[in-house]
Amino acid sequence: EVHLLESGGGLVQPGGSLRLSCAASGFTFSSYAMSWVRLAPGKGLEWVSGISGSGGSTYYADSVKGRFTISRDNSKNTLYLQMKSLRAEDTAVYYCAKVRDDSSSSAAFDIWGQGTMVTVSP
Amino acid sequence: DIQMTQSPSSVSASVGDRVTITCRASQGISSWLAWYQQKPGKAPKLLIYGASSLQSGVPSRFSGRGSGTDFTLTISSLQPEDSATYYCQQANSFPNTFGQGTKLEIK
Numbered sequence: 756e757v758h759l760l761e762s763g764g765g766l767v768q769p770g771g772s773l774r775l776s777c778a779a780s781g782f783t784f785s786s787y788a789m790s791w792v793r794l795a796p797g798k799g800l801e802w803v804s805g806i807s808g809s810g811g812s813t814y815y816a817d818s819v820k821g822r823f824t825i826s827r828d829n830s831k832n833t834l835y836l837q838m839k840s841l842r843a844e845d846t847a848v849y850y851c852a853k854v855r856d857d858s859s860s861s862a863a864f865d866i867w868g869q870g871t872m873v874t875v876s877p
Numbered sequence: 878d879i880q881m882t883q884s885p886s887s888v889s890a891s892v893g894d895r896v897t898i899t900c901r902a903s904q905g906i907s908s909w910l911a912w913y914q915q916k917p918g919k920a921p922k923l924l925i926y927g928a929s930s931l932q933s934g935v936p937s938r939f940s941g942r943g944s945g946t947d948f949t950l951t952i953s954s955l956q957p958e959d960s961a962t963y964y965c966q967q968a969n970s971f972p973n974t975f976g977q978g979t980k981l982e983i984k
Contacts, residue, residue, distance in 0.1 A: 799978040814971035863911035863926035
């Protein structure tokens with residue numbers, strides 16, 4: 756069964772750092788681009804960052820560019836999101852998501868993790 | 878960046894009704910459009926990809942149409958379990974962007 760499991764969320768002070776992980780199973784991880792998507796309280800879904808299957812190409816939303824870094828370890832079937840200089844507006848549930856199409860970095864997301872909550876507060 | 882605008886922002890309908898949600902892209906995205914359903918406390922679920930292709934396991938009462946800039950998601954006969962928030966997403970280019978969501982309530 757295809758499965759994604761996020762971890763690493765928690766409470767962090769403004770200006771702090773956090774690293775999220777997403778463990779993948781049930782598919783050939785290195786063949787698929789992956790993304791992080793967040794849902795802030797009372798808001799809609801926001802795409803945060805994406806990475807190609809090889810890890811050679813990365814993409815970011817303007818709201819996190821320069822502060823967040825996406826990476827992957829295909830030997831460990833794990834996706835990461837390093838978050839620095841965190842702000843209150845980064846408070847959200849963060850989901851990792853797998854693209855449906857193994858031939859494209861940009862595509863619909865067919866598998867999602869359950870999400871991990873990040874709270875940025877003094 | 879491509880902006881995605883959904884309408885309406887909320888809708889209330891009865892079981893058995895036909896409901897249509899619209900999504901408009903700020904520039905042409907061909908058929909690179911997906912629709913998701915999200916229920917409170919749950920991860921989003923892919924319903925439609927490629928603007929009109931039904932994801933495996935999704936009931937056939939869900940359908941999608943459109944290309945270029947204008948897209949629709951239609952639920953042909955509303956069921957109680959369809960109460961959720963629905964999002965469109967463009968996958969034509971990065972940054973991938975979502976619509977602001979449409980909250981569907983069952984009367």
